[in-house]
Amino acid sequence: MKRSVTIQAETVEQALEQALQVLGLTLDEVSVRVNRPAGTSMFRLKKVLAEVSVTEVEEKKEKIMENQSVVRIHNGQLEAHFEDQKYPMIIPSAGTELRINDDIVARRTILLPTDQIVCKAKAEKLDPQFVIQLKDDDMIAKAIVTPGKTITRTLMDTQWETVLNIQVTEETQNFNELKTESFVDELRKMGIENGLCMDAIKEAANSLEVKEFVVAKGTAPIESKNAALVIHLKFDKEQAEEHERVDYREQDPIPTVQAGQLIATYSPPVEGIAGKSLFDEERPVKPPQEIIMRSGRHVKVFQNKVYAKIDGRPVIEWRGKLVKIDVNREYRHSADVNLESGNIYFDGDVWIGGSIHPSMFVAASGSITIIKNSTKASIRGTKSVFIKGSIFSSTVTVGIQEKVISMLLKDLEEVLSYLCNIELALVQIFTLRGEKAEEIAPFILKQAIQLLLEQKYSDFMQLNKQFIQVVKNHSRRLEKEWLELSERLYLLFADPLREEQTTISYLRQLIDDADVLLQIYNEESRPESVLQASFALNSILYSNGKIHIMSKGVYNCSITALHDIAIKGVCRGGEVIGRRHIDLDETGSAAGVKTNIQTDEVGEIRIGTAHPGTVIQIGNQRYEFFALRHHVTAMLNSEGFLTIT
16 A cells, blocks of 8 residues: 655755655655645735645556567566467576476476466586596696586566566586595506605695696606717808808808817716606606717817817818817918929818919818919818819819718628628527537637638628728728728738637627718718819819809819809800709800709709700709700609709
């Protein structure tokens, strides 16, 4: 029942305020009627009070859609209104429970006036859980923890609708009731007893967010540390742009050292420590890589540090895991090399301020620099040769020892094969006699070896003698390991009087050392050698590295390089043979002078201008140009056929 009050006061505002206080309502909850405003009587003899009537307003009901059966959620309850022959529809959602006539309904449903409807939001509790996964080859066990959840839902109020989607609001609170014992038990079921991380397990048992925890660890392996060589020299090398001419003498700055100066520090390898998995399985580590360091005559090694003995140019050469360190002295001859000066042979670097005259010879174990020309002379540098001028009718070779090494490697492969067969044959012979090869006296083993060489391995004797002789002939160019191997082969197989080294263990060690030598020297030497000049005519040029003609080209020359060849200017007549890339400005001539260019299957030939008479060959694929052509690039495609673009 509506409440109402009428109040008189001196003003309308005061009357309204008093009325609201009496009813205990707000202005929004009442209707106000002013019966009489404040004033005076007709003759203004008497004061008239204002009068206000305030009545409580009933709550406004939402207007129901006219002539429609509708349904809504109001104050958490489902309400329905029906019109004749019209029925509303409801659609329950996840998190709600809808019962119609005591049956649970989970799909779109039409309501009838006779239906007994109960609709409520469902509360939910999800228990915490975890799963353990093995990672990193069974070295780590990770627990993925999902905390529990308490989900409180409330039906959302809606308007009157003919089709009602029932929706809920959710409030979620995480909790975790896991026990550390649960994690430990699960790990033990998996067979994991050791390496448990209890602090992480405790943290996982209290986590209120989805998270991964490392709950067990194996013993991690400690990786091996490879040997290292730290070079204490500065090489401020600037790279030239592609369009610029490259002077290799300028490109590879050569530092100098003084006697007593530290050149390099050697750090020996450190063997790693194997690890263990969570199941106590060993996890091995790779063995460390060693560096075989060879120190030259002009350096000394003290406590793994390499010092220069003399003033000069340090030489550091790599071949696989073998590194050679030495210091080259420099011989400077400011004049020409002629009959008056005599030929020059020097163990180190040579610098010539003049020219090399006909029939003269210059050789060095290091690099050779010639400021002027070479005419009908022979020049042999072990590392590099730089000729600022031109080469006329001369023979210039760089790194000729690589040719010798290539020949020795080929022979050594055969020698090694024979050595393995001989060792196997000796073991079989003495095993058949009921004896161990390791216990045989040297003189008996010597006789057995000689018998095998005469009856079964006669070809080995000639091969062994050939190998020993080549090493002897080139002993000045070869490293000591070649000389030592040659001497051991002679003592074991060629010297009839020496028996003390004739043991099976000596033979096996010889096989191992020969195999190591073969592996090391099959690697390419670094840095590459260079032969560089401005111009060459009627000459023979050979380099085990690169050849670079700087400006004026070559005419009727035989040029061979084991790596790249680059010739600025004209290449006319003769032959150019390189194993990698050949880059030429211009080849052949309008008259069709034959100019042969050849490289290996993996190589590439580039020619700026190819005149008729230019013949290119890559692998066994050959092509001759009969017409002028520019910007030529030639290589073999994936099928082994020559492509020219």
